Amino acid sequence: MRILYAIQGTGNGHLSRAMDVIPCLMQHGDVDILISGIQSDLTLPYTIKYRFQGLSFIFGKSGGVDLWKTLVRSNVRKLVKEIRELPVENYDLVINDFEPVSAWACYTKNLPCIGLSHQSAVLADETPAADVTDMMGRFILNNYAPNTVKYGFHFKPYAKDIYTPVIRKQVRDQTLENGDHYTVYLPSYDDKRLILKLSQFKNVRWDVFSKHNKKAFNSKNVSIQPIHNDKFVRSMARSAGVLCGAGFETPAEALFMKKKLLVIPMRNQYEQQLNAAALKNMGISVIKNLKEKYDMAIASWLENNTIVDVSYPDITSEIIDRIILNHANKAEFLGIRNIR
Numbered sequence: 001m002r003i004l005y006a007i008q009g010t011g012n013g014h015l016s017r018a019m020d021v022i023p024c025l026m027q028h029g030d031v032d033i034l035i036s037g038i039q040s041d042l043t044l045p046y047t048i049k050y051r052f053q054g055l056s057f058i059f060g061k062s063g064g065v066d067l068w069k070t071l072v073r074s075n076v077r078k079l080v081k082e083i084r085e086l087p088v089e090n091y092d093l094v095i096n097d098f099e100p101v102s103a104w105a106c107y108t109k110n111l112p113c114i115g116l117s118h119q120s121a122v123l124a125d126e127t128p129a130a131d132v133t134d135m136m137g138r139f140i141l142n143n144y145a146p147n148t149v150k151y152g153f154h155f156k157p158y159a160k161d162i163y164t165p166v167i168r169k170q171v172r173d174q175t176l177e178n179g180d181h182y183t184v185y186l187p188s189y190d191d192k193r194l195i196l197k198l199s200q201f202k203n204v205r206w207d208v209f210s211k212h213n214k215k216a217f218n219s220k221n222v223s224i225q226p227i228h229n230d231k232f233v234r235s236m237a238r239s240a241g242v243l244c245g246a247g248f249e250t251p252a253e254a255l256f257m258k259k260k261l262l263v264i265p266m267r268n269q270y271e272q273q274l275n276a277a278a279l280k281n282m283g284i285s286v287i288k289n290l291k292e293k294y295d296m297a298i299a300s301w302l303e304n305n306t307i308v309d310v311s312y313p314d315i316t317s318e319i320i321d322r323i324i325l326n327h328a329n330k331a332e333f334l335g336i337r338n339i340r
Contacts, residue, residue: 001029001328004091006102008145009037012227013118013249014097015044017153017166021116022046024320025095028328032091036082036101042229052082052101083108093328096145103145112148114327116319118165118248119145121152122274126159128281130273137270151323155252155278155310163319164312165252170230172314174237176257181205181223182302183239185232185250188266189290195219197290204302206243207235241301246272246286251279255310262301264289283308 003025008014015035022044025031032049053075079101086105088094096103098117106113121127123141152162182204186194190212198206199220206222209232216225225231233253236242242254246265254261262285265272280286285301287294 001092002090003029003031004034004088004094004102005031006034006036006094006096006099008098008100008117009035012042012229013247014099015042016168016249016253018044018097019170020166020168020316021097021320024317027317028320028324029092034086034099034102036099050086050101053078088113093324095323096147098145100145103147106148107146112327113146114323115145115147115150115152116323117145118153119271120147120150121154121158121162122271124152124159124162126162127154127274128277130270130277132273134270134273137268137273141271149327151319153248155248155255155275155282163315164310165248165256166316167253167256167312167314170233171237171253171256174233174257177238179238179240181207181235181239183232183235183242183244184208185227185242185244186264187211188245191224193290195222195224198222200295201298201302207239209235246276246279248275251275251284252312255284255308256312258307258309260301260305260307261285262287262298282310 005018005022005025007018022031022033033044033046034050034052035044035048036052082101083104086101088102088105088111089109093114094102094106094111095114095116098115098119103113119141123138150161153165154162155165157164184194184198184206191208191210194208198204198208199222202221204221208222208224209227210224211227213224214226216223218224236254236259237257239259241260241262242250243262244250244254246263251261251263261279263276263279264287265276267289276286283306285297287297
């Protein structure tokens with residue numbers, strides 16, 4: 001069986017999940033990997049068959065997506081060419097993690113595309129709704145990468161075909177400690193803003209991982225260093241808590257590690273508003289931005305040692321088995337299983 005696994009390359013969460021999904025897919029056939037997007041910092045330890053520019057959202061430096069840069073860097077003509085030329089018809093199964101090129105290639109050729117992503121879950125009727133109404137954000141989530149069938153991941157298994165997060169083996173294998181520093185990952189804020197805000201909490205040591213600097217340095221009680229996967233995971237595992245955006249993978253990993261968590265949803269990013277609503281519903285601290293009016297909320301979070309308990313079992317292989325059984329050719333599937 002030939003499988004195309006297509007991954008969104010904006011941010012690091014999709015690639016983090018892929019590290020555990022890919023080995024499971026390889027148990028069922030030959031897997032080609034596609035990545036589109038230009039904002040990730042992780043490198044997969046697998047051969048990448050297709051690498052496209054796709055359609056990336058560009059992080060700003062003041063707490064949100066930079067819509068102007070996103071528009072300027074978008075190359076619609078190139079995107080259309082990538083969609084037309086991707087040979088999705090050569091695959092028995094296309095599995096898509098919110099990746100637009102393969103999704104639209106399948107759509108235009110009337111071929112099935114199996115969605116396996118967090119985005120497949122966030123708009124389900126059973127999941128918590130955001131405080132704000134964002135029709136454009138909802139439209140983007142629904143149409144950015146259209147799928148025939150959807151399997152989703154969320155902070156809770158809110159409904160059928162919505163599963164708890166994929167926690168990569170690297171995170172599961174960490175030795176956990178309650179240290180005296182706080183790990184920070186807020187890619188939509190620049191270093192200057194973070195230092196100005198975090199240094200106000202003088203008795204706290206902040207370990208900041210930055211998308212905006214390639215050289216490590218210290219400023220007062222704030223340590224700034226470039227994003228490095230291994231160092232980031234170790235920092236979280238040994239931290240007193242985690243301050244991050246309202247993405248999916250990083251909050252999920254922090255919860256799995258039993259760390260207290262404070263999240264700031266990114267402006268102009270509806271998915272993060274939905275995530276923030278779900279996390280708030282679970283008892284996680286959420287603030288809108290780093291403005292002065294939220295200083296008391298940050299101080300309160302630092303003093304509060306309440307941990308939200310979650311159970312995220314390792315069921316990735318079971319999910320992949322179910323998808324293969326439901327959507328692959330039954331004779332081929334049985335043949336591959338008999339060979340193994």
